[in-house]
Amino acid sequence: MSEFKFIENGSVTSVPGFKACGVTCGLKKSGNPDMALVFAEKPANFAGVFTSCVFAAAPVRICQKKVRSSEKAQAFIINSGNANACTGASGLANAEKMCDMTAGKLNIDPESVLVASTGRIGVQMPMDIIEKGINLAVANLASDGGNQAAQAIMTTDTVPKACAVSVEIAGKTVTIGAICKGVGMIDPQMTTAPHATMICCITTDAVCSNALLEKLVSENADNSFNRITVDGDMSTNDTCVIFANGNSGVVLEENSADTAKFQAALLALMQNLAHKQVMDGEGATKFVAIEVDGAPDKESAKRLAEAVANSLLCKTAWFGCDPNWGRIIAALGYAGVKFDPDKVDVFYDDKIVVAKGGDAGTPEAELAEILKNREFTVKVHLNQGNGEYWVWTSDVSYEYVKINAEYHT
């Protein structure tokens, strides 16, 4: 039934007219790739959604300005290893300079260059290293460089994250590609922007206005990136940018059937990336979908789902493969939603664990089998309304603590 299909090894460069690369300039002590560049051969329409953190990083502020002031964008320069956050006026100047340097090397308008950074907060960018990196990146742009770019934006990610889909619209093929990173500082509290230490670059060859691109990415973020939480921490640097170069000739207009098709394909792509982020969540051994329905309203369902997903006690129980449903009940109970506890049923996958607010009697061994799986679902039926919501989360393991106790030093 789906009208789109995933492209094997797909990425931003699966879309005709885009080049990319990932290079090593020396920002990371590890010597791993740390600078990526995505380039549209001709100026493209674009849009972006960003963190709503009060301490939004310098590159975020630059991009927020450009999505309002620039008609077109053509390049996206991204570094890992330094977040350029809490770096004051020098940080802002350096982020601007990164755009200018990239524009100079590519011989394009500086106003058409976007920038993102991820890594350590509060340290000024070493601009000599940055300059070297930008020169290298421009020299290495390639029409198959998307997966290298995905590698260069990783921080605590253990695998690069990229994907692409194609969709038939009006007899033509539209392609959408993406790269993203982010497995920690991931939390779904916001409603109009993705929020996670996540950086995502999406490319497409659809013909689409900046305003409609923003609408489509925002709406889809609410059903993908905004549904995931690893640790309940939102980042200073979250950035999700989309470029549309129009090469396919397929025109998207507001509220059309064609646009609905495109949006569904874009959602599948963004959900695929969100799924990959949670699967690679820092130290994660479990992928857990929390599905709440029958709540008084959607907002209530959201609060309930997020309370369970962010409960440290639930997350550690899942790590221990422990079907301790009392912790789920406790989290539902403190979520700040009024409901009748005696109507609540809870399932692990298809096994009932709580019936009408009490133990359903399913043998613990059967439940424990489900909890041993890499992925499972916690379903909460409140049976007192039509509000629904779901989120994806991970467990909290020894490895999570290790990664985050030792990240800095």
Next chain:
Amino acid sequence: MSEFKFIENGSVTSVPGFKACGVTCGLKKSGNPDMALVFAEKPANFAGVFTSCVFAAAPVRICQKKVRSSEKAQAFIINSGNANACTGASGLANAEKMCDMTAGKLNIDPESVLVASTGRIGVQMPMDIIEKGINLAVANLASDGGNQAAQAIMTTDTVPKACAVSVEIAGKTVTIGAICKGVGMIDPQMTTAPHATMICCITTDAVCSNALLEKLVSENADNSFNRITVDGDMSTNDTCVIFANGNSGVVLEENSADTAKFQAALLALMQNLAHKQVMDGEGATKFVAIEVDGAPDKESAKRLAEAVANSLLCKTAWFGCDPNWGRIIAALGYAGVKFDPDKVDVFYDDKIVVAKGGDAGTPEAELAEILKNREFTVKVHLNQGNGEYWVWTSDVSYEYVKINAEYHT
């Protein structure tokens, strides 16, 4: 200047007219003590504050009813090893039965018996074991049994928690004693009740109405138990009860100077217990005070302090003795409070780490020395208002994960 003093090895039985005990009836597999009884030799005035969890446990519901319907209370029966939560009508009947059995053995009015339970959620009380325990407890009541009672209510606590203070009022001595437990499922989200898997019993010989007792305990809870968070999880079973037998002859009346003295002493006692809870927080290696001032208002300061205290990334950094202030800044930034980031200063104890929203330049080694201490303070000066708030929290360690991944199985 303080008009009260702490009593060495103090507990509920430091107050004349109260007896207590802790016994082993077999609810805990470990064979550790699991039932406590606190007894007032004559019917006492009383009050209580409780969890606001939707799934409030059966004993909590019984107590909530009795604080409205009973004039006096005389006994408090508490078991560990089973929470009697999510146990439906049978659970409620069993909680009532615990009161009735205790009253029968003590030959007092069943309406004057309170009950609390802590432990596993969703399992019916084994009433034969309970009955044995109640018989044992009544037989073992002693005028120096408070510290044994503190031991019997422990779950994942590693040390029993008790204390007592005496205060001179109107030329007489008033004593206040307490026992409490709770080191996990601890979170400060609520405003009118303590919230933690905490059970606290306070005794005093002041003369005080039930209404004033409730006011004093509620207000003080907002400045003690409600200020602590271990894991951000509130429990189904939180209960804090106070008994006043009037033996001292010191009369407390609303808004009097004597009552202010009493309240200050009671606050010191409750803060002492709250401090003990955080120090013994599950797997905790750090006690961290978060102090926010200069916020637009108190509510903003509270949200900011709690965001930092509940941030998994901050908590794991502290465990790693890592002065990674970027995580503090990120948590402040997503707390949902609007403020000017460029005015914010942050200190670890007396060392400045963030000045006007950016790195203050204090050598990392100096900061790391502070982070190696068992206790330290994170001070956040927003410099844009008069709102203040503080909370106490702990770090998240490997041991925290171990305790909570392995608690059930």
